[in-house]
Amino acid sequence: MRSILTENTVLSVGIPHKNAEEARLQLLRHDLLLTNLKPIKTKDLVFFPVVDHRQLSKLLHNISFTVQECTFPIKHKMEPIHKVLKKEFPDIQWNDTSLKFDQLGDIVVLKLHPRKISLSVRQRVGELILSYSKKIKTVLNKSDVIEGAERIYPIEHLAGEKRWKSWHQEYGVLIWVDLKRAYFNPRLAEEHHRVAVSGIEGKKILDMFTGVGPFALHCAKHALCEIVAIDINPYAIAALQKSIKKNKLKGNIHPIIADSLSILRMHRSFDRIIINLPDYSINYLSLATKLLKKGGIVTFYQFISKTENPKQLIRKKISSQLTNVNSYKELNIKVGREISPSRIQVNVDLLFTS
Ligand SMILES: C[S@@+](CC[C@H](N)C(=O)[O-])C[C@H]1O[C@@H](n2cnc3c(N)ncnc32)[C@H](O)[C@@H]1O
Numbered sequence: 001m002r003s004i005l006t007e008n009t010v011l012s013v014g015i016p017h018k019n020a021e022e023a024r025l026q027l028l029r030h031d032l033l034l035t036n037l038k039p040i041k042t043k044d045l046v047f048f049p050v051v052d053h054r055q056l057s058k059l060l061h062n063i064s065f066t067v068q069e070c071t072f073p074i075k076h077k078m079e080p081i082h083k084v085l086k087k088e089f090p091d092i093q094w095n096d097t098s099l100k101f102d103q104l105g106d107i108v109v110l111k112l113h114p115r116k117i118s119l120s121v122r123q124r125v126g127e128l129i130l131s132y133s134k135k136i137k138t139v140l141n142k143s144d145v146i147e148g149a150e151r152i153y154p155i156e157h158l159a160g161e162k163r164w165k166s167w168h169q170e171y172g173v174l175i176w177v178d179l180k181r182a183y184f185n186p187r188l189a190e191e192h193h194r195v196a197v198s199g200i201e202g203k204k205i206l207d208m209f210t211g212v213g214p215f216a217l218h219c220a221k222h223a224l225c226e227i228v229a230i231d232i233n234p235y236a237i238a239a240l241q242k243s244i245k246k247n248k249l250k251g252n253i254h255p256i257i258a259d260s261l262s263i264l265r266m267h268r269s270f271d272r273i274i275i276n277l278p279d280y281s282i283n284y285l286s287l288a289t290k291l292l293k294k295g296g297i298v299t300f301y302q303f304i305s306k307t308e309n310p311k312q313l314i315r316k317k318i319s320s321q322l323t324n325v326n327s328y329k330e331l332n333i334k335v336g337r338e339i340s341p342s343r344i345q346v347n348v349d350l351l352f353t354s
Contacts, residue, residue, distance in 0.1 A: 008037055011053050012070040014045040019063040021171045022193070024048060026059050037072035047072075081132060088128060092117060101129075102186050104177050105166030106137040110158070114143050126158025137161050140179065150233040151183040151211075151277075167246070173221050175214055176242040181235035183211045187337060188276075188301075191215075191347060195274065195299055196222040203271035206230070206291060208260040208284060213240030213253065215274050220244075220251030227253045228270075230260050260284065268293055275300035278345055285321045289328075289352055297331065298350050303343050310335045314346045327353045 015023040027033040027048055034049040041047075045066070050056070053067045085092075093116075101110045108129055112122045126139035138160040142153040155164065164180040170189040177184045196218035203225045207216045210229035217240070219227055231237050237257045244253055273288045273296070275281040281300040288298045307313050311333050322328060331349040338344050 008074050009069060009071045010034060010037065010049045012040075012047040012049050012068060012072070013053065013056055013060075014042075014047045014066040014068065015060075015063060016044060017041075017046060018172050019060075020046040020048075021169070023060055023063055023065070025190075030055065030059060032056075032059075034072075036075055038075050040070060040072060081129065084128065084132070085125060089121060089125070092121065103136070104179065104184065104186055105168040106135055107164075107166045107177075107179070108136050108139045109155070109179065110139065110141045112141050112143075114156075122156075123158050126160070130159045138163055138166075140164065150181075150236070152181065153179075155179055170214065171218065173214070173217050174243060174246050175212060175217060176239045176246070177212055178235055178239045182233055182239050183236065184214070188214065191301070192218040195219065195272075200225050200272060204228075204269060204293075205272045205274065206263070206266075206270040206288075207274045207276075208263075208288070209275065209277040210240060210255070211236050211276075213243060213255065215276070216240065216253045216255075217243055217247060217249070220249040220253050221247055223251055225251040227251060228256065228263075228266075229253050230256045230258050230263065232257070232259050261287070263291065266291055271296050273298045278303045278339075282317050282321055285318065286324070289322070289325050292352055294352070294354060296352055298348075298352065300348050300350075301336075302346055302348065303339055304346055306338075306342055306344055310344060310346055314348060318348070318350070325352065325354075329353060 027050060032050050032052060034051060037049040039046055039048050047070050049072045056065065101108055112125065122141055129139050130136055139158045141156045141158050143156045144154040165178050168175045168177050168186065171193045192214045195215055200219055201223045205219055205225055205227045207227060207229045210216050210231045213229050216227045216229040219225055229240060234257050237255045240255045267290060270291055271293055273292055275284050275288060275298065278301045281302045285298065292298065302314065304310060304313055314333060329351045331351050334347040336345040336347050
């Protein structure tokens with residue numbers, strides 16, 4: 001039984017605003033969302049057009065929802081941007097990385113290599129993207145590789161308003177991003193959310209390399225918990241402080257400008273430690289075990305070389321770092337996104353039992 005009654009009058013699921021993004025992603029993942037129709041927002045709920053309603057209780061088990069018929073506006077069909085670019089600039093060898101871009105709030109960030117694509121073409125691409133959607137106000141370009149401990153990309157302005165700051169939203173969490181002065185990666189949204197819903201109620205958490213604080217903000221939005229959020233970059237911590245004021249948080253975040261190595265004295269204090277400095281996270285694993293309470297969990301993100309068996313490689317690296325630790329258990333190893341043709345990211349959760 002499919003839900004379509006007329007072309008745009010269909011069954012819909014009404015979700016409270018605070019759960020809408022989580023529900024939208026679940027519906028998308030299970031092919032239940034009708035993406036040709038525009039969701040409708042009322043004061044309390046967001047209504048999503050759905051294909052079928054029978055699996056909803058199982059899928060949205062911790063979210064309250066209503067099911068009813070609704071007439072939705074039909075989405076104006078736009079040609080995907082990569083097709084537009086290929087048509088407009090047929091002479092350019094568009095490869096996968098040059099076509100990838102991120103949207104952070106109302107800013108689009110491209111990755112067009114300045115040595116391969118001239119400034120005038122980069123700017124024309126920027127204008128084209130700007131005209132693509134009214135929600136986009138600024139187009140920027142990561143013009144070189146990431147730099148320094150703060151992991152900031154050199155950024156050039158291509159089109160629209162000349163600014164680098166915006167409110168970005170993930171799962172109902174508002175994050176102030178300052179692209180010129182502090183690192184932020186929207187592709188980790190699912191991980192930020194996963195950690196926040198992984199049983200952290202009442203826990204004490206350390207986010208060793210917090211950046212503008214996405215892990216800390218997700219955790220504090222979701223649960224009554226204490227989070228110590230450290231970053232060496234004062235601009236990143238300033239952005240986090242702005243986000244703390246903007247969001248209604250259940251938990252407490254304590255933002256600290258410091259080198260994470262200076263926290264050695266907080267011996268056996270934390271139930272959960274997040275290490276996201278993916279070039280070097282694994283080097284901090286041994287330090288983290290000293291800061292962790294018995295039964296605590298370390299979640300870390302590490303770049304490794306591409307290999308036939310990435311899980312085996314990361315296990316080897318972990319055991320070489322933890323030679324003095326008696327017992328730990330692997331809770332989760334996930335082979336994540338590709339960073340470059342030769343490197344991938346792995347996401348790891350380890351439970352320390354002693
Ligand atoms: C990859 S970013 C992670 C940011 C954040 N966790 C996220 O998911 O968006 C790494 C962060 O570590 C910070 N950092 C680098 N070295 C540090 C150190 N020794 N102590 C504290 N922070 C450091 C950088 O300033 C940067 O914001």
